[in-house]
Amino acid sequence: MSDKPxxxxxxxxxxxxxxxxxxxxxxxxxxxxxxxxxxxCYLEWGNNKVLAAVYGPRELHPRRMQKPNEVLVxxxxxxxxxxxxxxxxxxxxxxxxxxxKVSGEAFEPVVMTQYYPGAVIDVFAEVLQADAGTRTAAIxxxxxxxxxxxxxxxxxxxxxxxxxxxxQLVLDLNKPEDNYGQADLPVAMTQDGEITLLxxxxxLTPEELEEGLEMVKKGCQQILEIxxxxxVSRYGNEDEEGEEAEEESPEEVPDSxxxxxxxDDSFDNEESEAENADENDVTEEDExxxxxxx
Amino acid sequence: xxxxxxxxxxxxxENEKQAGTGTYVHEGKVYSLFYGxxxxxxxxxxxxxxxKYIPSPxxxxxxxxxxxxxxxxxxxxxxxxxxxxxxSEYPKRVDSSMMxxxxxxxxxxxxxxxxxxxxMKVELSMKDRGLRRLDEGRIxxxxxxxxxxxxxxxxxxxxxxxxxxxxxxxxxxxGRIWLKGKDEDMNRLTQAIEIIENKSHTSGLTNHxxxxxxxxxxxxxEEKEKPxxxxxxxxxxTEDACRKVDVLLSDEDEN
Numbered sequence: 274m275s276d277k278p279x280x281x282x283x284x285x286x287x288x289x290x291x292x293x294x295x296x297x298x299x300x301x302x303x304x305x306x307x308x309x310x311x312x313x314c315y316l317e318w319g320n321n322k323v324l325a326a327v328y329g330p331r332e333l334h335p336r337r338m339q340k341p342n343e344v345l346v347x348x349x350x351x352x353x354x355x356x357x358x359x360x361x362x363x364x365x366x367x368x369x370x371x372x373x374k375v376s377g378e379a380f381e382p383v384v385m386t387q388y389y390p391g392a393v394i395d396v397f398a399e400v401l402q403a404d405a406g407t408r409t410a411a412i413x414x415x416x417x418x419x420x421x422x423x424x425x426x427x428x429x430x431x432x433x434x435x436x437x438x439x440x441q442l443v444l445d446l447n448k449p450e451d452n453y454g455q456a457d458l459p460v461a462m463t464q465d466g467e468i469t470l471l472x473x474x475x476x477l478t479p480e481e482l483e484e485g486l487e488m489v490k491k492g493c494q495q496i497l498e499i500x501x502x503x504x505v506s507r508y509g510n511e512d513e514e515g516e517e518a519e520e521e522s523p524e525e526v527p528d529s530x531x532x533x534x535x536x537d538d539s540f541d542n543e544e545s546e547a548e549n550a551d552e553n554d555v556t557e558e559d560e561x562x563x564x565x566x567x
Numbered sequence: 568x569x570x571x572x573x574x575x576x577x578x579x580x581e582n583e584k585q586a587g588t589g590t591y592v593h594e595g596k597v598y599s600l601f602y603g604x605x606x607x608x609x610x611x612x613x614x615x616x617x618x619k620y621i622p623s624p625x626x627x628x629x630x631x632x633x634x635x636x637x638x639x640x641x642x643x644x645x646x647x648x649x650x651x652x653x654x655s656e657y658p659k660r661v662d663s664s665m666m667x668x669x670x671x672x673x674x675x676x677x678x679x680x681x682x683x684x685x686x687m688k689v690e691l692s693m694k695d696r697g698l699r700r701l702d703e704g705r706i707x708x709x710x711x712x713x714x715x716x717x718x719x720x721x722x723x724x725x726x727x728x729x730x731x732x733x734x735x736x737x738x739x740x741x742g743r744i745w746l747k748g749k750d751e752d753m754n755r756l757t758q759a760i761e762i763i764e765n766k767s768h769t770s771g772l773t774n775h776x777x778x779x780x781x782x783x784x785x786x787x788x789e790e791k792e793k794p795x796x797x798x799x800x801x802x803x804x805t806e807d808a809c810r811k812v813d814v815l816l817s818d819e820d821e822n
Contacts, residue, residue: 423618428576
């Protein structure tokens, strides 16, 4: 059956899909694609197509799973039965259960769990089309879906894989490289380079592992840049419009800024000063609403 | 004074004393916690674009009954945590058997949050001015993060809405808004609120909405009022669609 290519890297240093060894596949992202989810993201990475949805924070049942002091992040990775050439049996498998567990844990260091005690944030990552590196693609999509849902996070998580083919380290494996390569090392990290997920399949020497981690760090930085770009440009056109509007009616500006300070007292900062400020805001708000009720 | 869109983990300030709500401090720098709009007026604050309502004491909310127990009404208040209204917090004395007659399952009410404890048990009260069961009008849902925008500074936006739409309005902190008025007025107001929700991060909204409610529709406003979806791929698709339409039209001509 072997459709194994004879060589993975040609004389010019190009891989089967024409990439260099340290190049990631092109990525396309769209946010807010599901109207019923609190946050969602559709991501295409090479031939991978992944859909991530976030629901919550919401009430957690069964109650025995509730954590009294923090929110539970429940991550579910699933591959659609049609996502690969040979139909896979739908439903949870050993593989998807494992990936769900480690991917969920990849978000533990960034999600501010203490804000929603006893609740749950459900993350569903659905692989619609698979072409190696689906768990990393799913994590990249899930990060953006979490941001879209307004979940407080210390930073974004970006994930990328590094592997070994023809005795050489390559970034972001594609399907043949994954299937017939010598190693696959998926990594997820925060913006500070703190590793939140690291798995390995195959064999690497300690030196190769270190070198691979350096490569993957660069890959993750590229992905983080894409994620940032998506987040900032999503309302980009609006922002310009907003600035125009500001020029039209400058007297509005101080108003709107005040309003926004009034929001969300629950996200207090540790500083007592901040708390005082919030209390003032609350009273202001109350006055505002007193008017409403006449 | 400038507002800008930020993502979680973005450095907002090098001075940790500037940390406001929606931010956190790590090694002396201030970072954003949310995907939202940052405001740096004396202290940096971040307002998220979306998020669930988290109950906090003294908030006014609109809830609906999901369960009646022997001494409590349990309200859905649009948050991960349900609210409890004890009979003793009802304005008049009610016998346990009469509770369902007073407020039955599915009934809506304006409530005040009396207390929230550390395990997020939410106690509600109806013993205050303006708190009551809602029997008429309609309730619309908006994102809780947009509520301050709809109220406006010192209620500037909401009083304008009231005046221009001839409707009675009550805005709950949980993002539920109660309206009462003539049907067409309520429809118009619902549209206006939708615009506020979609345009909440822009300035000059109050004047725009006021004009909208007065049916002063210049071409410019008409264009603005449609909530524009923010998808990046929108352009390619319209262009493509135009081409397809062109093809169809030319076919028709030939026939």
